[in-house]
Amino acid sequence: MTEQTMTGQAQDAVEERLVENVLRSFDDCTDPRLKQVMTSLVHHLHGFIRDVRLTEQEWNTAIGFLTEVGHITDDRRQEFILLSDVLGASMQTINVNNPAYEDATEATVFGPFFVDDAPRIENGGDGSGGAAGQPCWVEGTVRDTAGTPIPGARLEIWEADEDGFYDVQYDDARVGGRAHLYSDDDGNYRFWALTPTPYPIPHDGPVGRMLTATGRSPMRASHLHFMVTAPGMRTLVTHIFVSGDELLGSDTVFGVKESLIKDFVEQPSGTPTPDGRDVGDTTWARADFDIVLAPADV
Numbered sequence: 001m002t003e004q005t006m007t008g009q010a011q012d013a014v015e016e017r018l019v020e021n022v023l024r025s026f027d028d029c030t031d032p033r034l035k036q037v038m039t040s041l042v043h044h045l046h047g048f049i050r051d052v053r054l055t056e057q058e059w060n061t062a063i064g065f066l067t068e069v070g071h072i073t074d075d076r077r078q079e080f081i082l083l084s085d086v087l088g089a090s091m092q093t094i095n096v097n098n099p100a101y102e103d104a105t106e107a108t109v110f111g112p113f114f115v116d117d118a119p120r121i122e123n124g125g126d127g128s129g130g131a132a133g134q135p136c137w138v139e140g141t142v143r144d145t146a147g148t149p150i151p152g153a154r155l156e157i158w159e160a161d162e163d164g165f166y167d168v169q170y171d172d173a174r175v176g177g178r179a180h181l182y183s184d185d186d187g188n189y190r191f192w193a194l195t196p197t198p199y200p201i202p203h204d205g206p207v208g209r210m211l212t213a214t215g216r217s218p219m220r221a222s223h224l225h226f227m228v229t230a231p232g233m234r235t236l237v238t239h240i241f242v243s244g245d246e247l248l249g250s251d252t253v254f255g256v257k258e259s260l261i262k263d264f265v266e267q268p269s270g271t272p273t274p275d276g277r278d279v280g281d282t283t284w285a286r287a288d289f290d291i292v293l294a295p296a297d298v
Ligand SMILES: [Fe+2]
Pocket: 111, 113, 159, 160, 223, 225
């Protein structure tokens, strides 16, 4: 046995003893779930530090990075969710918590741009709130996995405008590209929105710098967000994506699922709209999205 190997063994022992000491520090934790989470976190965190042989300079850089993520976060910008999203942690948490159930619609990332108290619209109303973009008619039915329509399901919808920005990214307190509505007595819903366009996640902060440093794009595939709630049903947070979008394979938050890719069919200008709305001398689009909710207790 060489001196180098012995030194390595001694070093390993020092590192492992520390891990054991930290794990033991949770022995008296009376909350079993908290204890499980904390001890697993310590196990993986120490495993990571030891695996990459983290330098002290790198540790300082990481602390500075997380501090900056905190400082740039406020009630309109959530850099921690962005960080979680681009690391795939948001999507993995969704996978863990939303196991496939029969033909229930698949979930995807929540993202950082949801806002409570979006305006109420009636079925057939305009959810764009005047935001710029191609008008898009979206309709479908909300059902359970037995095929029974669900009346009164609440649908929250939100999306970016044609320039790739959500209303909350502007400085003028505008509200647009977001609304909520309820499915009708037959479980059907319909509304006007905007044809989704690709956009970059906010990349002028620490998460953007990390993407640049690692050679990654900040672009998200075009999508329209939905959150659907109904009594007794699992809340569905999802998007629909635009078939043919070249970014479907490289969505920076890993949110794309095959079943959520929909045809947004462009209609030539002059095509009559489903509700007779006059959209002027412009093209418009339409998309169908039938929603299936899983029971809450599965
Ligand atoms: Fe989004």
